[in-house]
Amino acid sequence: xxxxxxxxxxxxxxxxxxxxxxxxxxxxxxxxxxxxxxxxxxxxxxxxxxxxxxxxxxxxxxxxxxxxxxxxxxxxxxxxxxxxxxxxxxxxxxxxxxxxxxxxxxxxxxxxxxxxxxxxxxxxxxxxxxxxxxxxxxxxxxxxxxxxxxxxxxxxxxxxxxxxxxxxxxxxxxxxxxxxxxxxxxxxxxxxxxxxxxxxxxxxxxxxxxxxxxxxxxxxxxxxxxxxxxxxxxxxxxxxxxxxxxxxxxxxxxxxxxxxxxxxxxxxxxxxxxxxxxxxxxxxxxxxxxxxxxxxxxxxxxxxxxxxxxxxxxxxxxxxxxxxxxxxxxxxxxxxxxxxxxxxxxxxxxxxxxxxxxxxxxxxxxxxxxxxxxxxxxxxxxxxxxxxxxxxxxxxxxxxxxxxxxxxxxxxxxxxxxxxxxxxxxxxxxxxxxxxxxxxxxxxxxxxxxxxxxxxxxxxxxxxxxxxxxxx
Numbered sequence: 389x390x391x392x393x394x395x396x397x398x399x400x401x402x403x404x405x406x407x408x409x410x411x412x413x414x415x416x417x418x419x420x421x422x423x424x425x426x427x428x429x430x431x432x433x434x435x436x437x438x439x440x441x442x443x444x445x446x447x448x449x450x451x452x453x454x455x456x457x458x459x460x461x462x463x464x465x466x467x468x469x470x471x472x473x474x475x476x477x478x479x480x481x482x483x484x485x486x487x488x489x490x491x492x493x494x495x496x497x498x499x500x501x502x503x504x505x506x507x508x509x510x511x512x513x514x515x516x517x518x519x520x521x522x523x524x525x526x527x528x529x530x531x532x533x534x535x536x537x538x539x540x541x542x543x544x545x546x547x548x549x550x551x552x553x554x555x556x557x558x559x560x561x562x563x564x565x566x567x568x569x570x571x572x573x574x575x576x577x578x579x580x581x582x583x584x585x586x587x588x589x590x591x592x593x594x595x596x597x598x599x600x601x602x603x604x605x606x607x608x609x610x611x612x613x614x615x616x617x618x619x620x621x622x623x624x625x626x627x628x629x630x631x632x633x634x635x636x637x638x639x640x641x642x643x644x645x646x647x648x649x650x651x652x653x654x655x656x657x658x659x660x661x662x663x664x665x666x667x668x669x670x671x672x673x674x675x676x677x678x679x680x681x682x683x684x685x686x687x688x689x690x691x692x693x694x695x696x697x698x699x700x701x702x703x704x705x706x707x708x709x710x711x712x713x714x715x716x717x718x719x720x721x722x723x724x725x726x727x728x729x730x731x732x733x734x735x736x737x738x739x740x741x742x743x744x745x746x747x748x749x750x751x752x753x754x755x756x757x758x759x760x761x762x763x764x765x766x767x768x769x770x771x772x773x774x775x776x777x778x779x780x781x782x783x784x785x786x787x788x789x790x791x792x793x794x795x796x797x798x799x800x801x802x803x804x805x806x807x808x809x810x811x812x813x814x815x816x817x818x819x820x821x822x823x824x825x826x827x828x829x830x831x832x833x834x835x836x837x838x839x840x841x842x843x844x845x846x847x848x849x850x851x852x853x854x855x856x857x858x859x860x
Contacts, residue, residue, distance in 0.1 A: 389430065389451065392433045394436065396435060397439060403437075403440060404440075405441055405442040406440050407440045407460060407462045407463070408498070410442060410466070410500060414442050414466060415441040415443060416441075416446065424449075434455060437463075437495055440461055442466055446473070447474075447477040448474060448490055449477045451488075451490075452489075460496075463498065464500060472542060473497045474541075475543040480546030481569050482628065487546060487548075488548040490547060491551040492552045497557050499558070501582075501584045501591065505561075506562065539562055540561070544570065545568045550574070552575045555579075556578075558583075562591060563591075563594070563595040564591075564592065567600065569597075569598075570596070570599075570600045578607070579609055579610050580616070582612060592616070593608070596630060598620075605633075605634070614644050618648040618650065621655035621656065621657050622653050627655055629657070630658075632659045635662045640667030644671055645669065647674050648676075652679065654685045655688055656688050657693070659691060660693045662696070668702075670703060670706045672707070673700055676693065686720065688720065693724050695725065695726050695727070696728055697728040701733070710748055710749055713741075714740045718743070718747075720762050722765070724767070728770040734780040736779055737783040740785045741785070743761075743763065743789065744819075762791065764795070765794060766796050767797045771803070774804050775805045775806070777809060785803070787819065788824055789822060814838065814840075814842045818842070822845050822847070824848050826849055826850045826852075827849075829851075830852075831854070835859045836859070
């Protein structure tokens with residue numbers, strides 16, 4: 389395969405725009421004509437951006453590299469384009485990955501959020517969302533997802549060997565990136581920069597639908613107007629899986645919500661490791677539950693999820709449709725491990741780990757076909773909470789709200805409240821509708837916490853407590 393390398397200026401692009409403020413000459417056709425050389429699969433092309441281009445959206449194909457020489461180079465989406473800044477040219481929603489070996493290396497991809505529509509509606513099947521499910525996952529009305537596209541910044545559907553390295557995604561209208569039907573994706577050193585943040589407008593960060601496997605993310609930082617990272621395998625088609633995910637290094641800057649893991653029907657999320665998450669968030673930290681009213685089928689849901697080393701500070705509340713929390717676990721899950729959680733000077737008394745709720749609302753009953761959350765094993769190993777005032781005095785650190793948990797193990801917990809703090813709260817609260825078959829507690833120190841265990845359930849089985857102290 390031959391390789392063709394060109395600077396954008398060599399192609400005749402004006403490059404008189406600005407990655408922050410736009411303006412300039414429309415360079416779309418010049419750039420797209422060069423990218424189209426890769427269509428027939430005979431040539432590997434490399435486009436080197438040596439300036440900033442105003443565009444109306446571009447498409448890339450297999451064996452394409454776009455490299456920006458510095459952070460003053462890249463793309464600015466023209467007003468009213470209402471499309472992705474960049475997408476792959478051949479979309480597929482399951483099965484074959486039609487575009488492979490694509491790399492975005494450096495630069496800024498600015499979607500110009502305030503000047504784009506939130507969504508595009510179609511009269512035919514031309515949309516990116518693919519085939520419709522039998523019903524809308526959020527209620528019981530039939531919805532055809534083919535007739536509507538959310539306007540996202542990066543869109544990749546049907547790709548393999550995709551690398552996104554060192555780029556800045558700026559002012560996404562909806563998701564900063566949406567990925568569907570993918571394999572072997574690497575995202576490293578990405579900044580999500582959202583100065584034009586709008587309230588409740590789904591300006592998410594990186595959003596992954598299935599089917600997908602082998603995802604590596606490293607050093608992802610910035611802000612988002614909803615989920616910063618979402619792993620949602622069956623959110624659209626109800627059946628797809630996502631497996632083999634490694635996320636190491638996430639830095640949040642006032643993100644509304646941190647990391648969402650959503651399995652809402654027949655899909656499965658399995659073999660996921662998330663490490664080293666820090667920064668500030670507002671309403672919700674880790675959302676690990678179906679969220680919708682659809683039923684999670686037996687064998688679907690969550691396999692093995694490990695979250696290790698979390699140091700996040702809550703700074704406010706944007707959403708109040710459900711109680712605020714750092715972690716929420718619900719639905720069907722085999723094994724969830726949460727390790728090394730720091731809770732320093734919390735903003736309020738939100739739950740640290742809330743178990744059992746599977747819907748987005750606290751009081752919604754379970755549907756007849758899925759009467760309860762069924763969770764095999766939850767291991768909480770390491771909570772260090774240092775509290776400086778009374779804002780968190782009534783915290784319920786671990787709550788089992790409802791559903792069935794076969795084994796809940798809590799160990800290595802240290803809760804320290806300084807002299808200005810009152811006494812209150814609970815370490816573990818098992819609610820009336822919950823069932824914990826085996827509760828294992830060891831190596832705990834709590835200071836000024838009223839209840840070590842509050843058990844309102846008649847269903848609790850074995851309780852083992854070792855080396856635990858409740859101090860005044």
